[in-house]
Amino acid sequence: MLSALQVLTLVVVGVMVGVEFAVAFVLNRILNALPGDGGQLGRAHGGRMLGAVMPFWYIAALVLVAIWAAAGWGHHGNGRTVTAGVLLIVSVLMSALLLVPINNRGKTWTPDNRPADWKQQMSRWDRLHYVRVAIIIAAFALLAAALV
Template sequence: MDVLGVVTVVAVGLLVGVELAVAVFVNPMLDRLPGDAGLAARSDGARVLGRVMPFWYSGSIVLGIVWVVLEWGGPGVVPVGVATALLAAAIVVSVALLVPINDRVTRWSAGDAPSDWRAQVGRWDRLHYGRVALLVAAFALVAVGLLGA
């Protein structure tokens, strides 16, 4: 169980780190580039992370579920169970709100982006902040679960 706990904390922690870095550092830097220069980078980032993140989110949820099942009744189960529910909520938010915007962004280039592309990625960024908040809470709870295990 110690190994499962550490693997879960690392997986969720790295997930939070990537999503937090995108929200706080990467996208704001891209937005400061002149003209449409940040558009190509956002489009490429949307493609790359759009392929990887579904597996990372799903894997984190599976780790949480396995932890809860194997440790049922143990001291870390409640925080890890809540963390897993928050990760599931983050997936629902992603699929319902963020993925449709992300799918559009993957197809844009400087020559064919819609005139409101900045407004669309701004909406994505605001929704992403909410998702990051869910992930930070999930990470904290997984860490609490590991301490209680």
């Protein structure tokens, strides 16, 4: 049973990492290169779409890691699992306190109502997102290492 939980958790966290990595290093670069208002409109749509899904995904990942840590208490590698859980908590707090407020503003912007500093706000979101991606990659690596 523990093995099935570990595999499920690795898949959920791994796919989440992949999506967030793609946003940071592929999608946002594509959107930034679009001419005219395309990039801003794409970011607003992405903010609405992913903003609706990612909170549940992050919480589900955290819950799975917590269950894994509890079920595996005393097993080899459980310290790595607990540390991964702490990193996921950091990513959730960072998201809620720093990234979500920017995203909530950005997802409502249109070319007619966006603020003059919208590019600076998106740049700040990108920088914070890079840090969050590094944190969740570290959590994923620790979960994989916990199995070895």
